[in-house]
Amino acid sequence: MSEDRVRVQLGPNGVATVTMVRADKHNALDQAMFEALANAAEQLAGNTSVRAVVLHGEGKSFCSGLDVASFMSGQGGTGVLLERDGDRLANFAQRVAYDWSLVPAPVIAAIHGNCFGGGLQIALGTDIRIAAPDAKLSIMEIKWGLVPDMGITQTLPRLIPIDVAKELTFSGRIVSGSDALAIGLVTRTSADPLASALELAGEIAQKSPDAVRAAKRLYDETWVSDDAAAALKRESELQSGLIGKPNQIAAVIAGMSKEQPVFVDPER
Known part of the structure; x- marks a missing residue:
């Protein structure tokens, strides 16, 4: 059933669109949706032609x-969410959020309507x-x-202060896209978040995929590190x-000639 939950489309420009397709349930996370999202992230992580990903x-x-x-009705049972497959760092539930960090290309979420609980952690x-302002x-x-347990300890500390995180977590308060922007929960707002995400992804896809992937690794590996020497190294x-x-040579030539660069897919 997991193949019915998520649709993955790869465009000719290297932009992959990942769509959760359980609209009748506001894309709520059942076991099949968890499986489909984890499979999609794993599929994209291994595809060197992917230069940017849009998730919506x-x-x-x-x-x-x-x-x-x-x-609660017994379709999988909540226990399966805490299971860890082999030596994976993240458990079954955490993978649908954490595994986007394992995709070498940048991943952009286009948020509209409800983005609650596990949806927000994704x-x-x-x-x-x-995000849409509303x-x-x-x-x-x-x-x-x-408690939130889908990798939030690895994501939220990079975005907001601990007191704000606690207030939101203790209360479960719902904030608008505009309010989320003000506190740092989202990057920016747009009346049409999907169109804006696709436009940004297309722009990223025109840059050197080697440099983009390296930049993602650089920040993910060093952003909250206290080891300045290791980060500089x-x-x-x-x-x-x-x-x-x-x-890199293609980027330099394009920059000097003002012509559109032609990049090759990374080896890995």
Whole structure:
């Protein structure tokens, strides 16, 4: 059934569009949706032709969070969410948010309608979030007597202060896309977040994929590090891997000639 939950389309420009297609349930997360999202992230992570990814939900919402009724009725059971496959860092539930960080290309979430609980944590797992001003976002797990546990410890600290995180988590308060922008929860707002996300993805796809991927790795590996020496060393290491390579040379030639560069897909 997981193949019915998520649609992955790869355009000729290297932009992949990932669509959650459970519109009748506001793209709520049942076991099949968890499986489909994890499979989509894994598929894209291994595709070197992907230069940017746009993640969004079909219908009225991005994702309304956990389909509690589905799990409580015994369709999979909530225990499966905490299972860890082999030596994976993230468990089954965490993978649908955390695994977007394992996709080498940038991932952009286009948020509209409801973005609650697990849906918000999925969006937080992406690199960039573009939300409609009237979108509704909430760390809603407290409503069900739970803590947020889909990788939020690896994402939220990079975005907002701990007191703001606690206030949102303790209360489950719903904020608009505009309010989310003001507190740093989203990157920017747009009346048409999907169109804006696709436009940004197309712009990114025209840049050297080697440099874009290296930049994502640089920030993901060093952003909250207290080890200045290691972070500075990582800058040098990644830069050394780019200088003089075909895509870097193509970028220089294009910059000097004002012509559109032609980049080759990364090896990995």
